[in-house]
Amino acid sequence: MTENTQRLQKLITLSKERGLKLTPQRMVIFTILSEANQHITVDEVYQRAKQEYPMLSLATVYRNMEQMVESDLLKHLDLGGTSMRYDTNLGKHHHFVCTKCGKVSDVYIDDIQYKVDTKRSHLDKAKINSLDLHLQGTCSDCS
Amino acid sequence: MTENTQRLQKLITLSKERGLKLTPQRMVIFTILSEANQHITVDEVYQRAKQEYPMLSLATVYRNMEQMVESDLLKHLDLGGTSMRYDTNLGKHHHFVCTKCGKVSDVYIDDIQYKVDTKRSHLDKAKINSLDLHLQGTCSDCS
DNA sequence: ATTACTGCAAATCTTTTGCAATAAG
DNA sequence: CTTATTGCAAAAGATTTGCAGTAAT
Numbered sequence: 001m002t003e004n005t006q007r008l009q010k011l012i013t014l015s016k017e018r019g020l021k022l023t024p025q026r027m028v029i030f031t032i033l034s035e036a037n038q039h040i041t042v043d044e045v046y047q048r049a050k051q052e053y054p055m056l057s058l059a060t061v062y063r064n065m066e067q068m069v070e071s072d073l074l075k076h077l078d079l080g081g082t083s084m085r086y087d088t089n090l091g092k093h094h095h096f097v098c099t100k101c102g103k104v105s106d107v108y109i110d111d112i113q114y115k116v117d118t119k120r121s122h123l124d125k126a127k128i129n130s131l132d133l134h135l136q137g138t139c140s141d142c143s
Numbered sequence: 144m145t146e147n148t149q150r151l152q153k154l155i156t157l158s159k160e161r162g163l164k165l166t167p168q169r170m171v172i173f174t175i176l177s178e179a180n181q182h183i184t185v186d187e188v189y190q191r192a193k194q195e196y197p198m199l200s201l202a203t204v205y206r207n208m209e210q211m212v213e214s215d216l217l218k219h220l221d222l223g224g225t226s227m228r229y230d231t232n233l234g235k236h237h238h239f240v241c242t243k244c245g246k247v248s249d250v251y252i253d254d255i256q257y258k259v260d261t262k263r264s265h266l267d268k269a270k271i272n273s274l275d276l277h278l279q280g281t282c283s284d285c286s
Numbered sequence: 287a288t289t290a291c292t293g294c295a296a297a298t299c300t301t302t303t304g305c306a307a308t309a310a311g
Numbered sequence: 312c313t314t315a316t317t318g319c320a321a322a323a324g325a326t327t328t329g330c331a332g333t334a335a336t
Contacts, residue, residue, distance in 0.1 A: 019315090020315085021314090023315090042301085084301085108259070109257050111257070112257040114276065117252065121250045133257070134275040136272055138272070139269045143270055164289090165336095200292065201326095209326095227326085
């Protein structure tokens with residue numbers, strides 16, 4: 001069983017657990033997501049899915065992706081482009097964006113240490129729950 | 144001279160340096176930006192500016208803000224909302240977003256130490272130029 | 287005088303939504 | 312059978328653009 005097939009199986013199992021019905025449209029979307037790169041847009045999914053299932057509607061893809069986010073099958077990934085990206089990698093990780101070609105790489109970081117300048121920051125008693133690192137630079141291919 | 148007046152003076156000086164013409168519209172926008180909180184949208188600027196200069200066009204605000212970004216008088220601030228925010232704080236800093244009320248605070252951090260898991264990440268010879276920390280949690284008011 | 291800037295309206299782009307028909311469980 | 316899901320077309324919201332007139336330098 002390939003890695004992609006495993007991912008697909010996992011999506012099917014989880015969506016059943018969440019009570020989602022397994023329509024052919026959803027099945028096509030799941031398949032694409034389990035094969036795709038990790039930082040995909042709705043329209044990219046739609047373009048590929050149409051080839052398998054030509055009468056598919058764009059609205060259906062939008063609705064499905066948002067449902068998946070609500071059901072924790074997918075995460076929003078806001079990289080500052082013109083349209084929303086979705087991250088199929090649910091594990092804890094960060095992102096590196098190449099400012100030349102725009103490519104996005106996942107970055108795994110063991111531990112981060114930092115010291116807030118409390119005089120200039122005004123966090124007071126704020127409770128920090130999560131921490132995302134956004135790295136920018138030039139990727140190997142572009143340098 | 145107040146802090147806001149200083150900010151305004153700085154914008155005027157810098158824009159002259161960049162060769163921008165000082166129209167009344169631009170002047171109003173500059174004034175609002177030098178008085179405003181740091182994470183403002185085009186529409187927020189527009190709404191306030193209209194009161195001073197009612198025949199101002201929204202397109203003019205859009206064009207001016209983008210020009211300011213190009214001329215390094217302003218920075219894009221992508222916090223994942225529905226519309227672009229602009230940051231008037233040009234110094235190096237990071238952001239904390241309260242997940243309950245949405246408030247954004249600037250966070251100053253002296254030094255950040257982290258260790259990339261090179262086995263799982265694939266940065267290869269990528270050159271990292273900048274590093275943004277995006278903190279999320281609950282602010283003092285909400286907890 | 288020259289060139290940037292402006293207002294307006296139309297266009298574009300992404301995302302959402304109402305609704306009636308259909309299909310999954 | 313019941314309820315979620317779908318396609319379609321329209322709506323909504325943010326941003327951009329063409330153009331002809333206006334104003335800053």
